[in-house]
Amino acid sequence: MEFNNALRNHPCRDLLTYSQVIHFLQKTFSGSGDELKKVTNLARKIREGMESISPFIQQATQSVCPRCTHICCISKHGHYTYEDLIYVTALNREPPQLIFGRNDTERCPYLLEHGCSMERWLRPSGCTWYFCESLLDYMEPQPAYREFDDSLQDVAELWLEMVEEFENISNRLRKR
Ligand code: SF4
Numbered sequence: 001m002e003f004n005n006a007l008r009n010h011p012c013r014d015l016l017t018y019s020q021v022i023h024f025l026q027k028t029f030s031g032s033g034d035e036l037k038k039v040t041n042l043a044r045k046i047r048e049g050m051e052s053i054s055p056f057i058q059q060a061t062q063s064v065c066p067r068c069t070h071i072c073c074i075s076k077h078g079h080y081t082y083e084d085l086i087y088v089t090a091l092n093r094e095p096p097q098l099i100f101g102r103n104d105t106e107r108c109p110y111l112l113e114h115g116c117s118m119e120r121w122l123r124p125s126g127c128t129w130y131f132c133e134s135l136l137d138y139m140e141p142q143p144a145y146r147e148f149d150d151s152l153q154d155v156a157e158l159w160l161e162m163v164e165e166f167e168n169i170s171n172r173l174r175k176r
């Protein structure tokens with residue numbers, strides 16, 4: 001199927017769209033030679049950035065989440081966007097098999113007894129970038145918060161650059 005702009009903006013919340021987006025991205029990366037190398041390098045830096053801030057987030061979630069009465073790990077949030085799939089494909093990772101058609105409010109299938117079963121750098125961006133008020137209240141007074149916040153900002157900038165770079169190059173490749 002021909003990939004088009006409408007599909008690109010689709011939230012990938014059904015199996016057909018999810019599979020089509022993955023197919024398009026894998027085909028684009030495999031047929032691009034070295035042209036998407038910069039995208040891959042940016043994705044690697046994002047992963048490294050996420051791994052470096054993960055312990056700070058982890059110590060907060062470990063302390064705050066067990067007392068939470070409105071757990072945010074529900075099916076609605078355990079989905080990958082088009083941008084997430086660019087990132088995962090750039091890292092040459094097979095996107096996780098998702099379970100579609102679940103009720104949005106059901107418990108996320110990746111949530112196990114001791115928390116999320118996925119490594120933080122591989123989680124959907126909706127999870128990665130979400131910090132609830134309780135979590136922020138716990139993190140902000142800590143001396144390491146400023147450094148964490150700066151690093152998070154750096155990762156966010158890398159993310160935007162990665163998506164923009166991918167879009168520019170894939171548009172060029174499509175026109176050939
Ligand atoms: S991140 Fe916030 S909303 Fe989500 S489970 Fe933890 S405390 Fe609850």
Ligand code: SF4
Nearest residue numbers: 073078108111116127
């Ligand atoms: S953090 Fe993990 S368990 Fe929670 S919603 Fe995201 S993928 Fe699901």
